[in-house]
Amino acid sequence: MLAASAQATSFTYVNARFGTTCTFPDDVFTDRQPEPENGDGQEWLSADGASLICSGILNIDNDTPKGFVTAEKADNGPAYKITYSKTGKDLATLSGIKDGKIFYERRLFGGDGVIRTVWIEYPPALKAKYDALVGPIAASLKAG
Numbered sequence: 013m014l015a016a017s018a019q020a021t022s023f024t025y026v027n028a029r030f031g032t033t034c035t036f037p038d039d040v041f042t043d044r045q046p047e048p049e050n051g052d053g054q055e056w057l058s059a060d061g062a063s064l065i066c067s068g069i070l071n072i073d074n075d076t077p078k079g080f081v082t083a084e085k086a087d088n089g090p091a092y093k094i095t096y097s098k099t100g101k102d103l104a105t106l107s108g109i110k111d112g113k114i115f116y117e118r119r120l121f122g123g124d125g126v127i128r129t130v131w132i133e134y135p136p137a138l139k140a141k142y143d144a145l146v147g148p149i150a151a152s153l154k155a156g
Contacts, residue, residue: 021037021038021039022035022036022037022038023035023036023037023038023041024152025054025066026156027051027052027053027054027066027067027068027156028051029050029051029052029068030052030053030067030068030069030126030128031068031126031128031155031156032053032066032067032068032126032128032129032153032154032155032156033066033152033153033154033155033156034066034130034149034152034153034154035148035149035152036056036064036066036145036149036152037145038056040058040062040145041056041057041058041062041063041064042056042057042058042059043056043057043058043059044056045057052067052068052069053065053066053067053068053129054066054067058134060134060135060138060141061113061134061135061138062132062133062134062135062138062142063131063132063133063134064130064131064132064133064149065129065130065131065132066129066130066153067128067129067131068126068127068128068129069126069127069129070125070126070127071121071122071125071126071127075121075127076121077099077100077101077102077103077104077119077121078099078104080104080119081097081099081104081106084097084106085097091109091110091111091112092108092109092110092111093108093109093110094106094107094108095107095108095109096108102120102121102122102123103118103119103120103121104117104118104119104121105117105118105119105150109136110133112135112136113133113134113135113136114133114134114135114136114139114142115131115132115133116131116132116133116146116150117129117130117131117132118130118150118153120153120154120155122155124155126155128153128154128155129153130149130150130152130153132145132146132149132150
């Protein structure tokens with residue numbers, strides 16, 4: 013077990029457009045998807061059905077962490093259920109089920125007018141594996 017964790021390598025992604033950075037194990041999220049044309053972020057897939065997105069958007073609506081969480085909780089579509097939420101001065105965190113997968117989302121609301129996001133999604137059968145990864149990945153989200 014110790015040898016496996018010692019071999020794990022981390023990759024830090026830095027988004028050129030918004031300066032969003034996040035660090036994650038690149039031996040888990042191995043399949044880098046093409047960058048969107050607008051350059052707002054990047055997505056990686058894992059071999060076992062998980063995905064990770066690190067991105068940024070302009071906060072054109074002057075959204076707040078509490079406003080974001082309230083709006084998301086109001087979305088009562090059948091394939092989307094929030095089971096956990098937390099807000100802080102410049103931080104919003106959500107977790108739940110979307111389209112049959114567990115998701116975890118952290119958003120940082122920057123004073124520079126940018127909302128930086130990390131989104132991790134994985135099959136419920138892999139909960140133990142990915143629950144252990146979510147905290148460190150989410151904690152690595154920051155402005156570059």
